Amino acid sequence: MVPIVVWAIASGRMQLAFLLFLAAAVSDGVDGFLAKRFGMKTELGAYLDPLADKILIVSIYVTLGVTQVIPLWIVILVVSRDFMIVGAIILSWLVDMPVAIKPHLISKLNTAAQIVFACLVLASRGYQISAEPVLTLVMVLVAVLTSLSVVLYLAQWVRHINSAEAGS
Numbered sequence: 001m002v003p004i005v006v007w008a009i010a011s012g013r014m015q016l017a018f019l020l021f022l023a024a025a026v027s028d029g030v031d032g033f034l035a036k037r038f039g040m041k042t043e044l045g046a047y048l049d050p051l052a053d054k055i056l057i058v059s060i061y062v063t064l065g066v067t068q069v070i071p072l073w074i075v076i077l078v079v080s081r082d083f084m085i086v087g088a089i090i091l092s093w094l095v096d097m098p099v100a101i102k103p104h105l106i107s108k109l110n111t112a113a114q115i116v117f118a119c120l121v122l123a124s125r126g127y128q129i130s131a132e133p134v135l136t137l138v139m140v141l142v143a144v145l146t147s148l149s150v151v152l153y154l155a156q157w158v159r160h161i162n163s164a165e166a167g168s
Contacts, residue, residue, distance in 0.1 A: 002059050009063045014126030017060075021122055024056055025115050050103075053111065054082050060118050070121060074139055078114060081150050088157045097164040104152050110145035117142050 001024045008017035032049065035041045058079055065075030085101065092099040117138045124131035 002056050005056070006059050006063045009060065009069070009122070010067060014122050016126075018119065018122035018126040021056075021060060022119060025119070028053060057111070057114050057118070058082055061114070064118070064121060069125060070139070074143060077143055077146050081146050084150060085153055088153070092157070092161070095161075097161060099157060099160045101153065101156070104149065104156075106145060106152055107149045110142070110149045113138065113142045113145050 001020050005017050005020045005024070008014070008020060028049070035045060061070070061075045061078050064070045065072050089099060089101060117135070120131055120135055120138055123129065124135065
């Protein structure tokens with residue numbers, strides 16, 4: 001649904017963007033619940049699910065930023081965090097010290113806050129609802145959780161690299 005949601009935002013069809021984004025978020029949650037509940041988790045799914053989440057969130061934030069619906073600083077913060085995590089994982093592989101990144105509670109809360117913020121923005125624009133000061137509050141929450149998540153992942157990565165070097 002990512003290309004259709006991006007198209008809907010870029011063409012000003014915020015109601016459609018909201019409904020599709022909401023459907024994607026709900027289906028992702030249901031998929032995760034069912035996989036856990038019925039023991040249907042797979043290694044491929046463990047890689048694809050967070051990747052799909054990040055593609056959706058980054059695409060929507062970038063589109064909302066480019067269309068000047070949300071401030072660019074929040075887009076830069078959210079996208080930079082994801083690039084930093086991916087970059088750290090790739091660097092770890094390149095130096096032959098692969099790292100398994102496990103999401104922290106803060107990271108899960110961050111993703112939830114990012115989704116809620118995008119939903120609020122799309123709904124408020126799509127249905128012409130004044131959502132201030134809630135939008136600002138949730139955006140600040142996203143910024144705080146994103147920043148904390150960066151610090152936690154970076155600390156985890158540095159510990160891993162230092163312990164791998166010490167064991168060499």
